[in-house]
Amino acid sequence: MQRRAPSGACRALGSGRSLAAAQAARGAGPAGVSGRLPWGGDRRCACRYRRRSPPPGAVSGPGSEPLTESAISVTDLSKRYGTVTAVASLSFDLASGRVLGLLGGNGAGKTTTLAMLMGLLLPSTGSIRVLGEDLLRHRYRVLPWINFSSPYVDLPHRLTVYQNLRVYAGLYGVRHARSRIDELARDLDLTELLDRPYGRLSAGQKTRASLAKALINRPRLLLLDEPTASLDPDTADRLRTYLRDYQEASGAGVVLASHNMLEVERLCHEVIMLRHGRIFDRGAPADLIGKYGRETLEEVFLDMARGRSQL
Numbered sequence: 001m002q003r004r005a006p007s008g009a010c011r012a013l014g015s016g017r018s019l020a021a022a023q024a025a026r027g028a029g030p031a032g033v034s035g036r037l038p039w040g041g042d043r044r045c046a047c048r049y050r051r052r053s054p055p056p057g058a059v060s061g062p063g064s065e066p067l068t069e070s071a072i073s074v075t076d077l078s079k080r081y082g083t084v085t086a087v088a089s090l091s092f093d094l095a096s097g098r099v100l101g102l103l104g105g106n107g108a109g110k111t112t113t114l115a116m117l118m119g120l121l122l123p124s125t126g127s128i129r130v131l132g133e134d135l136l137r138h139r140y141r142v143l144p145w146i147n148f149s150s151p152y153v154d155l156p157h158r159l160t161v162y163q164n165l166r167v168y169a170g171l172y173g174v175r176h177a178r179s180r181i182d183e184l185a186r187d188l189d190l191t192e193l194l195d196r197p198y199g200r201l202s203a204g205q206k207t208r209a210s211l212a213k214a215l216i217n218r219p220r221l222l223l224l225d226e227p228t229a230s231l232d233p234d235t236a237d238r239l240r241t242y243l244r245d246y247q248e249a250s251g252a253g254v255v256l257a258s259h260n261m262l263e264v265e266r267l268c269h270e271v272i273m274l275r276h277g278r279i280f281d282r283g284a285p286a287d288l289i290g291k292y293g294r295e296t297l298e299e300v301f302l303d304m305a306r307g308r309s310q311l
């Protein structure tokens with residue numbers, strides 16, 4: 001899988017770096033590099049997220065600083081719906097600056113897991129710590145650091161894209177909201193759509209608007225459920241590049257649920273494979289491919305889904 005070489009400042013924040021090196025790199029160098037994104041956005045957008053403490057425009061004040069470099073730590077997380085166990089005994093740690101993929105067939109528990117991590121769904125058991133804070137006990141301290149995009153969570157249909165983004169900018173306490181919205185609109189090719197009601201957008205346009213909402217507060221933990229759903233292959237590819245640049249430049253932790261194995265191979269440092277709500281296996285994509293003697297993650301996934309795995 002070919003990956004675009006990150007440019008300028010982003011290269012200094014490459015995925016294999018140590019946290020110390022990343023912090024040193026974030027503290028030095030120009031604010032961004034010039035150049036246009038493939039669909040016309042400004043390349044500086046991704047590299048502008050280099051400062052993390054505090055990021056410009058994000059909520060400030062007591063409690064807004066992360067306590068650790070662990071983006072999220074999940075212990076023994078479970079969710080039961082009546083007699084259905086959607087997620088069982090899920091534990092993982094994700095460091096800031098890393099991308100974790102959640103894989104699994106239909107009904108494996110990916111969306112339920114993400115909904116709990118987003119604070120939208122109360123777990124039956126377990127704990128979730130975001131940047132060192134307990135999400136369940138200190139929800140309002142933690143939520144400003146998080147954002148998410150999910151095809152299952154719609155934005156208000158009657159509001160225009162701009163009004164939607166403005167509302168979320170207000171909720172997250174984003175300073176200079178107008179310029180932040182303009183910046184995201186440029187980056188995500190939404191400028192022409194800002195005055196259109198969200199409900200009248202095409203599926204792919206909604207996905208891009210939802211991603212703009214997900215990035216409005218420059219989240220330190222970004223939760224993405226099928227982030228390229230409904231996008232044409234060209235737009236999806238550009239968006240993956242954009243997300244990769246954002247993640248590398250900001251040092252955010254990202255949890256991504258996707259059925260697109262190429263996307264997972266390209267974006268994720270590690271993956272958790274879920275089956276019936278439980279962890280079936282976990283590891284770096286290349287390690288899992290090697291472990292199962294396969295060529296691609298898709299083949300590993302098919303082995304798991306069809307019960308052909310020898311391990």
Ligand SMILES: Nc1ncnc2c1ncn2[C@@H]1O[C@H](COP(=O)(O)OP(=O)(O)OP(=O)(O)O)[C@@H](O)[C@H]1O
Nearest residue numbers: 081084085086104105106107108109110111112113
């Ligand atoms: N509100 C609910 N009430 C009852 N059961 C639910 C509810 N939401 C999800 N489930 C069940 O929980 C399990 C996990 O569902 P979930 O949506 O998390 O799976 P998923 O991995 O995201 O699937 P998909 O890939 O199809 O989106 C499934 O068995 C599903 O039927």
